[in-house]
Structures are given as C-alpha cells and as structure tokens.
Amino acid sequence: MQITPPPEPSRRQWFLSASLFAATFLTTTLAGLFHAGGDVDLLTAALAVSAQPSVVLLGLPFSITLMAILLAHELGHFLACRYYGIRCTPPYFIPSPFLFAGTFGAFIRIRSPFADRRALFDVGIAGPLVGFAFVIPALAVGISYSKLIARGSLGGGITFGEPLLFRWLAKIVLGYSPATQDMIAHPIAMAGWLGLLVTCLNLLPIWQLDGGHIAYAVLGREQQRRTSLYATVGLILISFLGWPVPSYLLFGILLLVLGSRFRFYHPATLNDDVRLGRGRLLLGAAALAILLVSFTPVPVSFG
Secondary structure, three states: OOOOOOOOOOOHHHHHHHHHHHHHHHHHHHHHHHHOOOOOOOHHHHHHHHHHHHHHHHHHHHHHHHHHHHHHHHHHHHHHHHHHHOOOOEEEEEEEOOOOOOOOEOOOEEEEOOOOOHHHHHHHHHHHHHHHHHHHHHHHHHHHHHHEEOOOOOOOOOOOOOHHHHHHHHHHHOOOOOOOEEEEOOOHHHHHHHHHHHHHHHHOOOOOHHHHHHHHHHHOOHHHHHHHHHHHHHHHHHHHHHHOOOOOOHHOOOHHHHOOOOOOOOOOOOOOOOOHHHHHHHHEEEHHHHHHHHHOOOOEEEE
16 A cells, blocks of 8 residues: 655744744753752743853753653654654644753644554554663663762752663662662753653553553554553552652643543544554563653652
8 A cells, every 4th residue: 555645744833843942952951950950940040041151061961862852752753654644743842941851841743544553553652662762872871970879868859769770770880779879860861761751651551642542553442441541540549659749640630631522532543453463562562661661650759
C-alpha cells in the first residue's frame, strides 16, 4: 500500500513552533541557574542575567540537555506521522515560569485519523523510544559530574525521588549507595532525571498519552478503556504517598477530565483488524519495562 505524503505544516505553524522553542529555551536556561546551585525564582534569575549576562552560561548545560531530550521525543512522533501520511503540526514547546523545569513539556497536534493499529503503535512508541535514547547518555554524563556526600549531611531542602534506572546508573558510574549517601546532582543529571519523568508519564497507558496509543494497539479499544481508568485512579492514589506534596494529583485529575469528554474511550483507528506482529509486541513489552524503571512514586519532597 502506497502512503500519500501529508501536506507540509504551514509557515505560520513553523513560526509558532520556533517562537515557542526559543521562549522555552530561555525559561529552561533560567531554570538551569536554579539547578546549578542558585536558590532563585524566575525574577531573580532574570535580574541576575540582565546584570551579568555571562551568568546565563551556568544554565546552558541543563537547558541544552533537556531541550534535546524533549525535541528528540517530539521529532520521533513527527517523523513517524510523516512516514504514515498523518497530518500533524510541528513540535510545540510550552514555557513555564517555574524554575523546577522551566517547561511544561512539548507536544504535536495530530490532525488526521490513524489508518490502523500498526500506525497508531508506531507513532505512539516512536517518541518515548527516541527520547529515551537521549536520556540514557544524559544521565550517564550528568551522574559522572555529580557529587556524593554522607546521607543527611545537607539537612532539609528539596529531595528528588530516584527511579530504578537512575539508581542503577548512579551505582555503575559513581558507586552510589542510597542507604549511606546522598547525591548532589549535576544540572545535566537533573535534565536526564526530568527526561525520565517525562518518558514515564507519557508511557502511562491512559487515553491519548503515548502509552494510551500503545495500549490501544496491543489490547484493543475496550480493554484499553478499562486499563486507562485503572491507571488514572492508581496514579491519583499514588500521589498521596508524597503528601503534603501530591505531585501527580493535578495531572491525574486533568486526565480524568479529558477522558470523560470521550466517555474514557481512545479514538478509534480506521481499521482495528490489522495485527501488530511479534516484533511490535516485543517493543510494547520494552516500553512497559521503560515505564517501570523510569517511574518514581514520590518525585519531589521537601524537608
């Protein structure tokens, strides 16, 4: 079957994409100042850069790494859509004033239906796999520049949860032992950590998240609907493990609200009878494994 190439995104869409990319690069660079060791808010960071422009260089390791991970993720989706003749926008980045990340992530808008479950699977999994391929070296490099200190020697402050993959790499690269040590993570390591968080959240098998596309393609529409409901409720309940900072709560509620608009169903493909084949099923199992090793129940805590 010959696939007709979709229309190119308009100049206006590319201009909007480039503008949002530039704005997000700025906010993530300011966030990089926070991760470089400055206890700053957005206004303080902006004033520091305006007073001494060279300060901005301290934020670049974080912003370049994080933007590369997010861009790789979205280009994976974009190129898969182009391959299958699916109309979509360029990647749109979302800047954020909060210096924890400096961004709310990125997305593409898909403007035509999926032909079948194979196309849906490939578009859904392409982003997480390509992004994950950038996360691994970012974590390895960032952890190698990080410092280990005696556990509890810093007292209070912000603590970031450690996914299994983060701990495994830290053990291999630095000999990290979380029972007796704390890590002062380099900004590149923090960008990789955020890349893991973005990857695992996108791989949740919920509605129109990447994991929802994959689950629909593997399980079918009805089973994917049930899986979405269970996963969303589970995510909301897990949020309370981090009380009084239920990190996933707002995200879980938003997923419930969006899902309710479609009676919690994923939009159907044009042909649900196409089988995935063993290769794609193995990739689906790999995506599940990536989700498990990237997830942390309490991503952020204080004190």
